[in-house]
Amino acid sequence: MTHRIVIVGGGAGGLELATRLGKTLSKRGIASVMLVDANLTHIWKPLLHEVAAGSLNSSEDELNYVAQAKWNHFEFQLGRMSGLDRTQKKIQLAATYDEAGLELVPAREVAYDSLVISVGSTTNDFGTQGAAQHCLFLDTRKQAERFHQQLLNHYLRAHAGQTDKVEQISVAIVGAGATGVELAAELHNAAHELAAYGLDRIKPENMHITLIEAGPRVLPALPERIGGPVHKTLEKLGVNVMTNAAVSEVTADSLITVDGKVINASLKVWAAGIRAPGFLKDIDGLETNRINQLQVLPTLQTTRDENIFAFGDCAACPQPGTDRNVPPRAQAAHQQASLLAKSLKLRIEGKVLPEYKYTDYGSLISLSRFSAVGNLMGNLTGSVMLEGWLARMFYVSLYRMHQMALYGPFRTAMLMLGSKIGRGTEPRLKLH
Numbered sequence: 001m002t003h004r005i006v007i008v009g010g011g012a013g014g015l016e017l018a019t020r021l022g023k024t025l026s027k028r029g030i031a032s033v034m035l036v037d038a039n040l041t042h043i044w045k046p047l048l049h050e051v052a053a054g055s056l057n058s059s060e061d062e063l064n065y066v067a068q069a070k071w072n073h074f075e076f077q078l079g080r081m082s083g084l085d086r087t088q089k090k091i092q093l094a095a096t097y098d099e100a101g102l103e104l105v106p107a108r109e110v111a112y113d114s115l116v117i118s119v120g121s122t123t124n125d126f127g128t129q130g131a132a133q134h135c136l137f138l139d140t141r142k143q144a145e146r147f148h149q150q151l152l153n154h155y156l157r158a159h160a161g162q163t164d165k166v167e168q169i170s171v172a173i174v175g176a177g178a179t180g181v182e183l184a185a186e187l188h189n190a191a192h193e194l195a196a197y198g199l200d201r202i203k204p205e206n207m208h209i210t211l212i213e214a215g216p217r218v219l220p221a222l223p224e225r226i227g228g229p230v231h232k233t234l235e236k237l238g239v240n241v242m243t244n245a246a247v248s249e250v251t252a253d254s255l256i257t258v259d260g261k262v263i264n265a266s267l268k269v270w271a272a273g274i275r276a277p278g279f280l281k282d283i284d285g286l287e288t289n290r291i292n293q294l295q296v297l298p299t300l301q302t303t304r305d306e307n308i309f310a311f312g313d314c315a316a317c318p319q320p321g322t323d324r325n326v327p328p329r330a331q332a333a334h335q336q337a338s339l340l341a342k343s344l345k346l347r348i349e350g351k352v353l354p355e356y357k358y359t360d361y362g363s364l365i366s367l368s369r370f371s372a373v374g375n376l377m378g379n380l381t382g383s384v385m386l387e388g389w390l391a392r393m394f395y396v397s398l399y400r401m402h403q404m405a406l407y408g409p410f411r412t413a414m415l416m417l418g419s420k421i422g423r424g425t426e427p428r429l430k431l432h
Helices: 012-026 045-053 065-072 141-160 178-196 224-236 330-348 388-407 409-422
Strands: 003-008 031-037 075-078 080-085 090-094 103-105 108-111 114-117 169-174 207-212 240-242 247-250 254-257 262-264 267-270 305-310 362-367 371-378 382-387
Touching: 003 012, 003 108, 012 031, 012 065, 012 330, 012 388, 031 065, 045 141, 045 178, 045 388, 065 075, 114 330, 141 169, 141 178, 141 267, 169 178, 178 207, 178 224, 178 362, 224 240, 224 362, 224 371, 305 330, 330 388, 362 388, 371 388, 382 388, 388 409
Parallel strands: 003 031, 003 114, 031 075, 114 305, 169 207, 169 267, 207 240
Antiparallel strands: 080 090, 090 108, 247 254, 254 262, 362 371, 371 382
């Protein structure tokens, strides 16, 4: 019987893995490969801040799972994982409903021989009072589009107004990690673009952006030599950066810090911290940590079941020689997907599986069209600091590398050409 590989989660890592296994194992009849996801389309998660600001039209950059499956010889199933039966080697998928509440796809079970869980992460509000009710999150395309629509609604209401009063909009972003920093810069750019298109009742200087960080500096997970220049650039753009300011409560129109400061905001985004989806917590006896991540061995197999692998943000993978886990970053998921593409073939052949060792190739942060900053790390060059145009080009290349893994070089080149041609016929910002 053909070995059944089921991959749950079509994020960057899961989709890259399904694509590679489809072309190497499924096409040759060595294994059947199935990808399961709760959505029909994929968009690269590091781009969601651009979707939120309107800099990126998600409908043009999304990838359809059904089409990708056909092109790359794997099967796609629409569904959200809701349970696991390790004894029977089956996963349960919850029913899927359409917008009218009618059942679109029934609940069902899917059998596996090797299960790979790559369901990513969601934002962790740490149980902060009012955060879930009053803040927007940027975990999915729908959430990013919701933020963009609310932002645009503020401008449209102001544009239709008949009074002479000065219109303003205030945005508060909790968390000065990569998402929060990049969103702040994109929103500053959006304010200028909206005014340029005639929605100028709210002047660019009247979009008040506050970036709130509980720690002592922005980009706490990255080296200070990156965080320092980013902080200065944000302040030059007019972003109010608050450090050492933990949020204790969120209300309908403000945020309150632990030391009693009140930050008024009509739009509030929570971009601080991550956790794995709640359904993973101790699922059928698998070991998880305090943020619901599955504990895995260096082979990326879960600690209590060799038939189940996990990688990406939903997995707690130890870094040898340290007391830390592999950081939840896109480059780690890409590296792990590449390893698993080899490991699953070796597993079918009954061979020893290789262990994953994280390699840090550096970090790049985009500040919209204004700047970019980061460092590249390599065996020959060591750590090289980049800023400005060159850093921006390297940042863009990360997305092109992701496209290359999914589409191949020719189709990626066609996408790049189509994007270049389309710039002359489309607005620089999504206006609907």
